[in-house]
Amino acid sequence: MDENPASQWMSASPQDPLEAKFFWTGGPVEVAADTWFASLGSGVTAFDTRDGLVLVDTGTRLFAGEMADGLRARTDLPVHTAIYTHGHIDHAFGLDAFLVEGQAAPHVVAQERMAERFARYARSPRHNATVNSRQFGGRDDDPAFQGEELRFGYPTHEPTRYYQHSLELDVGGTAFELHACRGETDDHTWVYCPERRVLCTGDLIIWGVPNAGNPQKAQRYPWDWAKGLRAMAETGAATLCPGHGGPVVNDPRLVRRILQDTAAFLEEIVNRTLAVLEDGSPPHVDVVRRVKLPESAAPWLQPVYDEAEFIVRNVIRYYGGWWSGRPSELKPSPRADVAAELAALSGGPGALLVRAVELAPHDMPLACHLADYALEAAPDDPAIAEGVAALYTDRGARETSLMATNLYRSAAAGALKRLSSS
Incomplete structure (x- = not known):
């Protein structure tokens, strides 16, 4: 070389x-x-x-x-x-x-x-x-x-x-x-x-x-x-x-x-997002799910760095403020308290992680929600940390945009960092 x-x-x-x-x-x-x-x-x-x-x-x-x-x-x-x-x-x-x-x-x-x-x-x-x-x-x-x-x-x-x-x-x-x-x-x-x-x-x-x-x-x-x-x-x-x-x-x-x-790509995202917001101003996550994202085969419109779903969220942020639209999230309980309660109802943090791993092959977003709660309910548990890190490593490998890939890699690294510092 x-x-x-x-x-x-x-x-x-x-x-x-x-x-x-x-x-x-x-x-x-x-x-x-x-x-x-x-x-x-x-x-x-x-x-x-x-x-x-x-x-x-x-x-x-x-x-x-x-x-x-x-x-x-x-x-x-x-x-x-x-x-x-x-x-x-x-x-x-x-x-x-x-x-x-x-x-x-x-x-x-x-x-x-x-x-x-x-x-x-x-x-x-x-x-x-x-x-x-x-x-x-x-x-x-x-x-x-x-x-x-x-x-x-x-x-x-x-x-x-x-x-x-x-x-x-x-x-x-x-x-x-x-x-x-x-x-x-x-x-x-x-x-x-x-x-x-x-x-x-x-x-x-x-x-x-x-x-x-x-x-x-x-x-x-x-x-x-x-x-x-x-x-x-x-x-x-x-x-x-x-x-x-x-x-x-x-x-x-x-x-x-x-x-x-x-x-045209940007205009479609903006117009479709506003159309959903105008239909009753639903909670933000529901807006994201309802917007049909434009697709293009053009090499200048591939999701290699950013991606269309994130643009939808930026439009929502501008027009919709910081509140997600979920009543419980207006003045929420601390996440750690929510995680502990969900873990108790589910049979413990380990049960949450087991279910997350089961869900991952066919519903990775839902699996990650459960993984987050498991880690937040048991931040010092090595098995939980390793399981969550593996899940986010897998999710990052499935993404196409640099941002999503690296933010999920960061989540994996953060879980292991908790383990090393405990």
């Missing part, structure tokens, strides 16, 4: 645009004249102009150096302007790696809500570390996130210019159109370069079901997201550079189809 990991991805490019999936890494690929796209962890697009480079996104600190090395094999221009599509750490924290020695500080442009995002990160670093440990590491205390994430309140280069709705920039005679669009975040920007017909979507396109339902993160906005995608489709873009995955190069029909398909 090559000892230089950068050389393994720098020459990669999607052979077929439909193979440019979420986990694709590659680049720099020349996607238009004097324009390059690379993706390692997340996508970065570089535009060569007379005044220097314009970067749309900058990657994460962990991977930006390898992408910058690849880009510097193509151009030695300083970075004039960086545009952050949103404030997530895999898009707005890697700028240092792209700067050339001795260059002037670059301009950094972002939507105005990004300042509040960074302030929120600074106020809740341990919470952020834990939820990202679960989401990406499959446990509550993955050292990679507990160590790194705690430093990510603010990026090294904060925005120097904020805009509200839209902004036109001219850098070295090249025009860039910036448009705000609430979607995965409330501070999101999509960027279009009309001269080169290059569209940079950030995470509004990720080669998978849109991340509009993340179970642990802040509110998402699929209705506004869909509007933004339809606006992008009207630009006539020939090339699409996504937030994750590979680019679509010089194929305006495919670009338009991806944008319109994704918009």
Whole structure:
């Protein structure tokens, strides 16, 4: 194996645009004249102009150096302007790696809500570390996130210019159109370069079901997201550079189809969820069960990261508040007390676990409810902990989305952690 990991991805490019999936890494690929796209962890697009480079996104600190090395094999221009599509750490924290020695500080442009995002990160670093440990590491205390994430309140280069709705920039005679669009975040920007017909979507396109339902993160906005995608489709873009995955190069029909398909997918989820809410405002879990989820065979709408059911729940959260709709859950008894009572009625925590294991082959969701109660009723019982961990390990292996897989893996790890600490 090559000892230089950068050389393994720098020459990669999607052979077929439909193979440019979420986990694709590659680049720099020349996607238009004097324009390059690379993706390692997340996508970065570089535009060569007379005044220097314009970067749309900058990657994460962990991977930006390898992408910058690849880009510097193509151009030695300083970075004039960086545009952050949103404030997530895999898009707005890697700028240092792209700067050339001795260059002037670059301009950094972002939507105005990004300042509040960074302030929120600074106020809740341990919470952020834990939820990202679960989401990406499959446990509550993955050292990679507990160590790194705690430093990510603010990026090294904060925005120097904020805009509200839209902004036109001219850098070295090249025009860039910036448009705000609430979607995965409330501070999101999509960027279009009309001269080169290059569209940079950030995470509004990720080669998978849109991340509009993340179970642990802040509110998402699929209705506004869909509007933004339809606006992008009207630009006539020939090339699409996504937030994750590979680019679509010089194929305006495919670009338009991806944008319109994704918009329609989100609109269907929102409309179907609201229709059920309007039918008597049933308890939230019943809404989720009653919404018929849209399906698609398109490679850009597969549940590899997020999934449609989670988007339904995000719509409910926005329109329905925090209460589940179950009367007992308005001001509930402590879970441990409920678990102890159910265990007593069932013949003990062991009986709950035995029944959970029996149910698992044909009703895994119900099995997991019983497993939770068993563990909460007997948190120090090694046999219960091991049984629950095995159940959640099995459930995680059955899932397709990264989020569901890792959150169930985290549940398994948490059960065993109780065992090791007892």
